[in-house]
Amino acid sequence: MATMLNGAAIMDGALLLIAANESCPQPQTSEHLAAVEIMRLKHIIILQNKVDLVQENVAINQHEAIQNFIQVHSGTVAEGAPVVPISAQLKYNIDVVCEYIVKKIPVPKRDFTLPPNMIVIRSFDVNKPGFEVDDIKGGVAGGSILTGVLKVNQYIEVRPGIVLKDENGNMKCTPIYTRIVSLFAEQNELQFAVPGGLIGVGTTMDPTLTRADRLVGQVLGDIGSLPDVFVELEVERLIGVRTKGSEKQGKVSKLVKGEILMLNIGSMSTGARVLAVKNDLAKLQLTSPVCTSKGEKIALSRRVEKHWRLIGWGMIQAGATLEVPPSPLL
Structure with missing residues (x-):
């Protein structure tokens, strides 16, 4: 999950892959969709892969299951997303996927005038x-x-x-x-x-x-234009309703003082200890310092059944920063 979140931090769109020879949704399908939401990706294309391994009626039934899954998650980026049946192994419909990427995922406006x-x-x-x-x-x-x-x-x-x-x-x-x-x-x-x-x-x-x-x-x-380096964060929590990706999908219990979480901020994965919790605010001490800025979204994961599971996301409100020595080049 950490690898997927880190990679998604720099993407403009995503392909959500669903296997045609398995029931939909699988436990991690919802988790990956939630991750796409957290990383603010506005455009996705859903791929129904391995259609060469199933009979036509099975593929059609599963296509309906995917549409139901999209309806359940209305209001997310999945709503209105095209569903393309493919076989990656046999390269069926890969040309269609390329066409959708070009036509359905617009190139974001880039600002060349800001500091790099x-x-x-x-x-x-x-x-x-x-x-x-x-x-x-x-x-x-x-x-x-x-x-x-x-x-x-x-x-x-x-x-x-x-x-x-x-x-x-x-x-x-x-x-x-x-x-x-x-x-x-x-x-x-x-x-x-x-x-x-x-x-x-x-x-x-x-x-x-x-x-x-x-x-x-x-x-x-x-040099001198990068954000501050934080060792503690005050995060406004917007916890998800269920433990994403777990077989036993249950309500997410509130954060507890002293518990260890995994945070994904941009492409950084780091551990964090909960120092204090008050209403929707949490104070977190980071295992390793992170260069980020206020207003940035972060993904919160908790250890459930020996796996890190995405439980929601938060937004950085404030934090304690490290003093950065001035550059000898300035």
Whole structure:
């Protein structure tokens, strides 16, 4: 679930996949639809996959079950969504899906004038063992630009950056300052990168900082223009009615002081301890600091039957921030 929520953080639309050879809805179908809602995706296309494995009348009956599922969830993005029968294995109707993506999912308006802001959803070290020192390349961050434009040779900041604890156990963060040396979209090398699509950003930073997705959940952008780094959040809770995705779908019990939740903020997954609960407000202490801003939506998950289950979402109202040292480049 955490992986799905993190990936959805940068998407403009989604494909909701339903298997034709199973009953609809499966426990996680509602959970995934709720996740799409939380991540503010306005457009989805429902795919009825594996139609090659069932008889025609079974596929038709299940298509009706999908329509009933959509009616039950009226008021969500599922309402009015097209249902396309496909077989991914045999590539049936994939051309229709591509046509729907082009026609039904509009390209959002992008703002190129704001300072650049990019969510990191992947990071890696592209150096192979045995490389000579002169051949070593800097760390690479992958993600999607939300606003602004990134340029080759531009100096950038990554927040929260390197997070350490002092002798008293207090967290401290040091943003990473680096320079862009290359920009890639697919196999195309770019001089400028704009919002939309996935971008690989090659930098001069130490590749050990980007190895094995270490930068996932961080935010990259112009020096001095990124949001604050929070260690505590005050969240206005809008809890869902049922434990999404669980076989035993029941009402969600209220948050309890001291319990541990999992939060998804943008592409960051982090644990959080409930410090206090009052009416619809909850104060949460984060396991690791997050670069975010007030008004941002977050997904709340609770451990149910040994699995993290989505229980609803909240909105950041306020919080305690870490002091970020000023950039030596400013």
